[in-house]
Amino acid sequence: MPGSTLLAPSTAEPTTGPHRPGLVLTALLTCQLMIILDVTVMNVALPRIRDDLGFSATGLSWVMSSYTLVFGGLLLLGGRAGDLLGRRRLLIAGVTVFTVASLAGGFADSPATLVAARIAQGLGAAMAGPSTLALLATSFTDPRARMRALALFSGMASAGFAVGLIAGGLLTEWLSWRSVLFINVPVGALIVVLALLYVPEPARHPARLDLLGAATGSAGIAALVYGFIRAASDGWGDGLTAGSLVAGVVLLATFLLVEARTAEPLLPLRLFADRNRAAAFVNFLLGPMAGMSMFFFLTQYLQDVHGYGALATGVAFLPMALVLFTTTRFIAVLLPRFGPKPLALTGAVLMSTGIALLSRLDVDSAYAAGLLPSMLLMGLGMGLAIAPLNVVVMTSVPPADAGAAGGVLQTMQQAGATLGLAILVTVFGASSRDAAAAGAAPDQVLVAGMTDAFVAGALIAATAVLVALTFRSQRRADPV
Template identity: 50%
Template sequence: MIAPASPRRRPASSVLVLAAILTTQLMLVLDMTIVNVALPDLQSSLGFTPTGLSWVLNAYTLAFGGLLLLGARTGDLLGRRRVLVAGIALFTAASLVGGIAAGPGVLLAARAAQGVGAAFAAPSALALLMARFPEGAERARALGYFSAVSIGGSALGLIAGGMLTQWASWRWVMFVNVPIGLALVALVRAVLPETPRHPGRFDLVGAATSTIGMTALVYGFVEAAEDGWGAPTTLASFTVGALLLAAFVLTELRAPAPITPLRLFADRTRSAALGGRLLLMAAMTGLFFFLTQFLQDVLGYSPLATGVAFLPITVMLLVFSQVSARLMQRVGNRPLLVAGLATTTVALLLLSRIDAGTGYPQILVALVLFGIGNGLAFVPLTAAGLQGVDPRDAGAASGLVNASQQIGGALGLAVLVTVAESAARAAAPVGATALEVARHAFVAGAQQAFLVGAGLTAATVVLLAALVRRPTPAPTVVTPHREATTDERTPELALAD
């Protein structure tokens, strides 16, 4: 039996609804990169070790990606607006704590709490967007804005992080979320409708095995970069991760209410889109990580100049995500995915040729191509990942879309860091000083990481070209008019209640 929804009220303006959802998504995505350019200041202020510093990023990403599926399930059971508000509130409180942190432990706990809040807010935001905007051109436009914010927010985070770090303090990369979060709580409660509660259970075992399993895998790759593939800690981490992820699959097969209904993977287009998103985010996270360090440590850019250097990605994403949204209805998903990801591959190949003498014009060409490629690909990639989803699985499906993005970024960065570290160690020492030798080694590692990233996006082109297909239109059946029951409504109406 479905619990009664909150009393109906006059629908809010589509503009306000979209503003609430997009601002929520921007705040959550932006926080994955806003701390990047602040890391050197943060390290000297709080006394992080080099290894500990990497967990400032990992604590957020792993909590976000690992708990997304539980967050999606919670929205399905308790009501999506309610869970969205709770997630934003936790994220906001954690940002305040992180901003006043006096030591590494407090900051890492705050970053993990931010990730938990984001995990509960993000899938509900996307599910509410799908409910508010019907199939067709209106949804395509909304997904275009959503996709642009989702991927462009990463670049904007670097710009905002540079500005706040250079003009104020690293603490403001945390404090900036507080007024935004408070405003969002009020806006979401005012303009978004609540969805009905559904009876069911929380799959805590599934959530724990998936989250800890993915964390163990990421930790294994990080250890491999530092101590080698044969180190006991590396092998133990991979073993624990593999066993826990196997337990996760078995749990989901047997659970009466799994956080990840495995039937969602039965559709080949949806599965290919999720896999493609994971691979693309692996390459993109590597681009931001290595290019940020290259601009500051090799070319000598300031934090603000580094952030601004990424602006072409954002501009191209905003333009070409809208182009893609319009073309998607005309040509379908697959041509846009292939063209976009092929362009992204070319951009990464160009970056694999940078060296200490490279000027910004060459980097600019690569960034423009990267923005165009991702702008063309992300809208159809999101649409394909949600294609044909039953309304009861909408939260789980949107959670999978977000989880593939976060987990792809975490795993991908761990893999690419391992690749780069191996290449750097193998590089012949070049330079008259220790600093020059270190810069040469870093460049050698970054080149190899970009090359592997290009291989990941090239593999994504092949995967999506082979498996993505157009959705089959449902046949139109004319029946006598009567009031639809709960189970007969369209996904949009069922979600909007």
């Protein structure tokens, strides 16, 4: 927006910082990490869950999909509900629901019980997630403190995918798959206590909840997410897949019409009026869309081709997680100096290069020479390309829209990860079938499918490069 700056406070809110800011930051960052971890933490435990509870081969996918479906479908509603009902209140309620659901899931004795617990976890995450980001933006009103806090939040959000694989491997190898869920109980309890004692409740903005927008928006996102999840397992020609995708598009079109005509919308379309903010939203979709391919396929590559165990698989991702988190620590210094365009552009190029290098893998590729360079490039690229996006968005929205903006960001992230994985799994399946038909060995079939999926992932990352070019260049007069 003309005259706006990245570091300027969004509106006239109190300029005093929160009481015990370190504990406030600890509570909010821990909440974000717990929510993001549950997207990937159960990946390496899936074989043991299947054997213990008797899941079918296709039913096992719902251990992951049920959480993503509810989380992604209800994020916008959770964001606006926090704006209207109180973000601290919704954060505490959401973490409580998530914690109780984790406890129930840890005691699950049937597939249905575990999937129901994962659905409840998704509900709790959708309640707490947007309020976590909004509270961070409104609690730290000093511009530089806010930028540091948001940069750390971005690092936690991005590194959480890799850390989830590491934590899942450790817990599954040393204890059992149930510990992956039980670990959330003490963590969730700690977050609730810290939030009750130290997290400030910003002023609420009384308004009517946009129920029609909530219904059409949440149902539309849920339908799209379900359609793409089903496409990965049943193919694009499946009737229910096509019906879900069409329904999702129609519902989201209806949602946009409702939001344009509603005085107090669930999703204020003015959030997209600023060019930098709109580009940040789009790349928050594309980054996870491309990056999830690395986690999903390399987990299988390490275990099925090279025989890694759950713990070794998790540790293999540690260098990438360390580079990613370290990079985000410098965002508070780099972003004011260079602005978002050079960081987003450089990061997107590094991401696409890292994924493209993976397309050269074969069954004999060593970890140090074949995988590690790509992981390091991805860690650095994601840190530069994705970590600043939270800062770009959350430092430029008014406090009244902070929850909605946080909901949009996290919706983009979840939808991107789910959509990207569905597309890349479809590419993987088609390529694998062709390799099998040509008489390739099982390991070669697996690698052929993965390398073609990595090519598709690199193309998605290249699209993020094009979007990064649309960021405004920093002018000399800009304080950022």
